Amino acid sequence: MSITYTFAGLTLDEALYELRRGAAAVKLEPKVFDVLRHLVRHRERVVSKDELLAELWPGEHVSESVLPRCITALRKAVGDTASGQHVIQTVHGRGYRFIAALEIAADGEVALAREEGPAEPRGAFVGREDAMAKLRAALADALGGVGRLVLLVGEPGIGKTRTAEEIASDGRRAGALVLAGRCYEGDGAPAFWPWLQILRAAGSAPEAGPVLARLGGGGDPALAWEERIEATLDALADHLEAALDVPRLLEIAHAR
Numbered sequence: 420m421s422i423t424y425t426f427a428g429l430t431l432d433e434a435l436y437e438l439r440r441g442a443a444a445v446k447l448e449p450k451v452f453d454v455l456r457h458l459v460r461h462r463e464r465v466v467s468k469d470e471l472l473a474e475l476w477p478g479e480h481v482s483e484s485v486l487p488r489c490i491t492a493l494r495k496a497v498g499d500t501a502s503g504q505h506v507i508q509t510v511h512g513r514g515y516r517f518i519a520a521l522e523i524a525a526d527g528e529v530a531l532a533r534e535e536g537p538a539e540p541r542g543a544f545v546g547r548e549d550a551m552a553k554l555r556a557a558l559a560d561a562l563g564g565v566g567r568l569v570l571l572v573g574e575p576g577i578g579k580t581r582t583a584e585e586i587a588s589d590g591r592r593a594g595a596l597v598l599a600g601r602c603y604e605g606d607g608a609p610a611f612w613p614w615l616q617i618l619r620a621a622g623s624a625p626e627a628g629p630v631l632a633r634l635g636g637g638g639d640p641a642l643a644w645e646e647r648i649e650a651t652l653d654a655l656a657d658h659l660e661a662a663l664d665v666p667r668l669l670e671i672a673h674a675r
Contacts, residue, residue, distance in 0.1 A: 424459050426521035427497060427506055431459060438496065450475060450485075451492045458507065458517040467514040490515065503599040547582050554586040562593055 424431040430439045436452060438445040447455070453475045458466055468486055476485070490507065493499075497506040497519075506519040550571070557567040571579050587597045600613030 423524050424521050425524070426519040429497060431455065445496050447496055448489075448492065451489050451496070454486075454489045455493055455497075455507075455517075458515060459521070462517040462521075465510045465513045465516045470514070500599065502601045503597070547578055547585075550582055551585065554582070555589060558586060558590055558593070558595070562590075562595060 422433050428440060429445065431437075432439065433456065436449075438447055438452065438455065454471060457471060457474060471486055472481065490509075494501070494504075494507055499506050501509075504518070506517065508516045508518045510516060554569060554571075557569050560567050571583060573579055587599070590597045598617045600617040
């Protein structure tokens with residue numbers, strides 16, 4: 420019996436040993452595919468790093484970096500980032516877990532089952548009622564079609580990250596597409612790195628088809644980014660203007 424698992428706009432086909440986005444195959448190295456399949460098969464629990472090494476590299480002496488490299492490649496394939504884990508979750512000190520909602524089918528027939536992803540573990544969150552009220556009001560506007568830009572500022576250690584995580588969780592539960600990008604201190608990060616992360620993740624979403632068609636570049640919004648950022652954002656603005664029938668929403672000049 421051939422089993423397929425569909426999640427996040429992707430289909431994992433065990434019989435064909437293939438991951439597809441729509442009808443197009445997603446290129447994966449064999450071991451990366453094996454890691455994904457093992458995590459999907461054991462999605463009810465956290466899979467330890469030791470288990471993955473023992474099951475997928477039995478009797479082999481491999482470097483400690485081999486599994487993190489596989490996870491990084493896997494996250495890129497499924498549209499996750501280290502800060503936006505919607506398919507493969509890292510449980511620090513424990514291992515990894517497949518957390519996306521999925522649909523299971525056999526031999527190309529109708530779905531055998533549909534499973535929701537696990538609930539997000541959340542402890543008590545107190546003391547930021549005023550900030551959360553403002554953020555939830557902005558989220559409600561965004562869900563209603565009125566975009567908002569919100570800045571969350573303050574001294575280190577006062578809970579900005581947790582507050583951002585809380586409103587992001589509220590947005591996901593309401594059906595919003597939540598994308599995250601992170602800055603890095605020091606040298607070495609590419610120009611526009613947070614936006615590159617966000618647009619790369621957006622480009623992996625099922626809703627991204629019309630935008631990617633306008634961006635070109637083989638479907639990769641990060642392709643030759645420093646040379647293409649002005650044209651890319653202008654193309655995105657044109658698409659939004661045409662789709663929403665409103666004046667231009669994005670404009671950029673002298674980006675570098």
